[in-house]
Amino acid sequence: MIIVGGGLSGLAAAYTLAQEGLEVLVLERGDYSGAKNVTGGRLYVNPVRELFPDLWKKAPFERFIAHEQVVMMAKERSVTIDYSGSELAVEPYQSYSILRAKFDRWLAKQAERKGAMLVTKNRVDDVIMENGRVIGVWAGGEELRSDVVIACDGVLSFTAEKAGLRKPGRANDYAVGYKEIIELPLEVIEARFNLEGNEGAARLFMGEVTQGMFGGGFLYTNKESISLGVVVGIHDLMQGEVAAPELIDLFKQRPEIRRLIKDGNTAEYSGHAIPEGGLKAMGKLFGDGILVAGDAAGMAMNIGITVRGMEYALASGYIAAQAYLKARERQDYSAASLSVYQKLLDESFIMKDFNSFKDAPQVLENPRFFNYYPEMVGDMMKEIYEVPNGPKKKIFPTVKSRLKFGELMAMAGDLRKVMKI
Amino acid sequence: MNIVVAMKQIPDLQQIRIRNRQPVFEDVPLTLGPIDKNALEAAVAIKEQLEAQVTVLSAGDENVEDTVKEALAAGADQCYLVLDDALKNAESSVTAEVLAAALKQMEDKPDLILFGEGSGDNYSGQVGSRVAAILDLPQVGYASAIEVGEGKAVVTRSLENCEEVVEVTLPAVVTVIAGINEPRIPSVSQILKAGRKPKEIVEPDELNLDLENAKTDTLSNLAPETQRKRVVVKSVDELIQALTSEALIGR
Amino acid sequence: MSEVLGLKEKLGRNVFKHSEHRHINIKEGREKDPQLKKAVLVCPAGLYSVNDNGEVELTIDGCLECGTCRLACGPELLEWNYPDGGAGVQFRFG
Structure with a gap:
């Protein structure tokens, strides 16, 4: 069993398979796991807590997030919404800030302890195909064979691209x-x-x-x-x-x-x-002798306030491992047999989320969210808070003057779209 | 023929940051000294010509067990490790005592003991010579080529302005320079095999060693303070003038 | 510090391991392609520039391997690969 890429999805798959006593080889091109990985900053643990019950106690998290803020930034001012509920400060915490070079290296150690083999500093150069099925990979001038290759090689996933499961990504x-x-x-x-x-x-x-x-x-x-x-x-x-x-x-x-x-x-x-293309931009996630997980599968989502990817990577790695185990029972690694991966994904929070939020990318494309609304909110706050030299205008008419009929209609339109999320 | 290559675990120097003039070693990956890798490559090259067994010898903290896999992947047959936390930053005389004791202890008596000319971190360049002295063996330094014959080796020494070719009877200690070869990059299957190669791990007690008697003590290790002159120039002419007055150009 | 740093200074804070090969190359004859000029805008490391002849040039040192230029310009304009194993940027924080 070969896993291309020692990031979160690859390591999650390796950890799960090694735990079952299988021989797993993870190929990582960086000097160490995490060397090529970047996060904005946070991991939501709830969706994946149960998948790796032994993992979290000693995980190298930075801080648990107890203060959530959204700042609408206009040119000259900004308006901040601050949410710091006591529920955010109760264990188990829902999310943590993390740094990938630390976190992934630690996760790799845990997978190795379970018996997975991690070879770093080795780039996978190509996929070996035979009669349309993936039978291994080329790395370091060597042919490495495997029943199934799990492509966990990140956002560009040359592995999935070379196996014909996806086309080069579009901007x-x-x-x-x-x-x-x-x-x-x-x-x-x-x-x-x-x-x-x-x-x-x-x-x-x-x-x-x-x-x-x-x-x-x-x-x-x-x-x-x-x-x-x-x-x-x-x-x-x-x-x-x-x-x-x-x-x-x-x-x-x-x-x-x-x-x-x-x-x-x-x-x-x-x-x-x-x-960030959501459901519509996802490629095919399985083929003869291959499964695709994590960013390689397009599994990251931006719904405005929450931006998520790492939980999907961990969970899809876990599910890919489960799919492999099922295919192994049948000793059948054809696309038909591996399609159980899609089924398991569909039943999981991953595809449920992607279906629930399938309109988010199109809705959020609306430039008014990134331009018009922050300015408008900023202006309104300015007028509400301003105490001029002389009489202050009444507040409601001030607000109302900004919300003329056409504007309200446009906002209602935006709102209708937002309600799809 | 038994070849022993002594290798030192060092931090990946490129990964070390300076914070408040102190090097930050936290989370810095570990590797083996670059010239030590040349010594290993020299040993493996000899092995490929003759019947030889290559043993990596290393002393350090418990991380060495993992770090040494790199050498086992690159062609060493087995390793002999002396592990103790006290050996982590041991100074040259202590390391030499440890390595010499280990060499004496080895079942297959070494014929050729290879070192890098200096370690990748401190580059004190002492350990090879010290080991030779303790074991009363001949030593050849600055080796840029080694040819092994019956009971002897012909070693080319690369000196500043000349090359010297010497013959030395074995067993002997040879310290090599970086230019001796280009270390190979192990393939994935070699890396996978490395984990299964024989390892002998001993503690300093088993070698009857007392690690207390270090001869040097590092008092401070600071990044140099850089003083900028903060000269403001308004034109190219002024710049040229300023650089000339600092004797940086136009000499 | 942590005022605005120049890009070179910023990239200088990273660890880059030397590579024998350039892992991204502009395809021959496509140097003036208008689509390629977009790379100048999107590269967070500012490695693309337009020279006096209107050709796009790429400095490979400092590449963060983020993939953005490939997504913006596509394989038609860029010969794009990751650096060899153990080469290129090695994030310490990520």
Whole structure:
């Protein structure tokens, strides 16, 4: 059994199969697992807690997220919604900030302890096909054979592409996320974000941060650093308003951000493409002798406030392992036999989520969310809070003046679309 | 013929960051010294010509057991490890004592003991010579080629302005330079086989060693302070003038 | 610090392992393709630029291997592969 890629989906599959006593080989091109992986920042544990019951106690999480904020960023001002319910600070915590180089390396160790073999620094160069079925891979000038290859090789998945399960990705279905790791002393992070102990904060920014383009900014607190970055639709970025590197620099200079990262030391600059095409952009997830999981399968989702991918990677790796076990019982690794993977995925939270939110990508493409609304909310707040030199205007007419008939109709239209999510 | 290659576990130097002038070693992956890998490659090349068995010898903390797989994948037949946390950052004289004791203990008496000219981290370049002295063996340094014959080896030494060819009777210690060869990159199947190769692991007690008597003590290890001159120039001419006055150009 | 850093300075904070080969190449004859110019905008590492002849050039050092240029320009314009095993960027945080 060969798994291409030692990230979350690959390691989840390897861990599960090794636990069953099977021989598993994971091929990872980085110096170590996590060396090529990037997250914005957070893992939601609830959906995958039960799949790996022994795993979580000692996992190298950064901080549990106890403060959720959404910031609507207009040009001159911003409006923040802050949610810090006590339920967020009760164990088991629902989400944690993580750093992939640490987390994946640790997960790889756990899989190795179960008996999985991990070979790092080895890139898979090609897929070996025989009569239309995948029978192994080429790596380091060597032919490596396997009953089934699980393609867990990330967003571009050359393995799935070479096996004919997907076409090269299109800009419309992907975003690019990039971020800086900014180191700050623990006490400074706690003070600036109003944190106690191992609490963490997550902030999403929409509006001016992407200059109206599809996407947003994000900030997650780690133990002794901050992950600060931008996610933006590649297609929008191609339209040429501003270059990607400039966008994050402008974001860093915003007064709301500047003071949070003051005197911090940028320790890393990383980036990664993210599948955001949802259900419609998913390729075929199984074929003769092959299964596809994680980002390689397009399993990441942006529904505005929550951006998720890593849980889908862990769960799909687990499910791919289960599908393999079922096919193994039958000693039949044909597409028909491996189609049990699709069935198991359909029954899981993964495909249920992807079906529930199948309209999200189209709905969120609406530029008004990234431009018009943040400005409007900002303006309204300004007018509500402003105490002028002289009489203040009545509040309701002020608000009403912004919400003329045509505007209300447009908003109702947007709302109707949002209600599909 | 038995060839022993002494190899040192070191942090991946490219991964070390400096924070507050101190190197950060946390989470830095471990590897083997780059010149040690040349020594291993030299041993494997000899093995491919003659009947020979290549043993990797290493002393360090328990991580060595994992790190040494790299050498087993790259062609070593087995390894002999002296493991103890106290050996993690042992200085050269201690390491030499440990390695010498291990070499004495080995069942198959070594004919050729190879070292890299210096370790990948501290590059003190002492351990090879010290081991030779303790074991009373001849030593040849700066080896850029080794040819093994009956009971002897012909070693080319690469010196600053010349090459010297010497013949040495075996057993002997030879320390090699980086230019001796290009270490091979092991294939996936070699890496997989590495885990199954024989390993002998001993603790310092079993070698009757007392690790307390270090001869040197590192007092501080700081990144150099960089002083910028903060000279502001307004034109190319001024820049040229400034650089000339610092004797950086136009000498 | 953590004021705005230049891109080179930012990329300098990362670990990059040397590779023998350039893992991304612009396909011959496509250097002036308007679609390729989009790479200049999308690359977070700013590795694409347009020279005086209107041709797009790619500096490979500093590549974050994010895949964005391949998604923007497609395999028609870019010969795209990941670097050899053990080469390229090695994230310490990720």
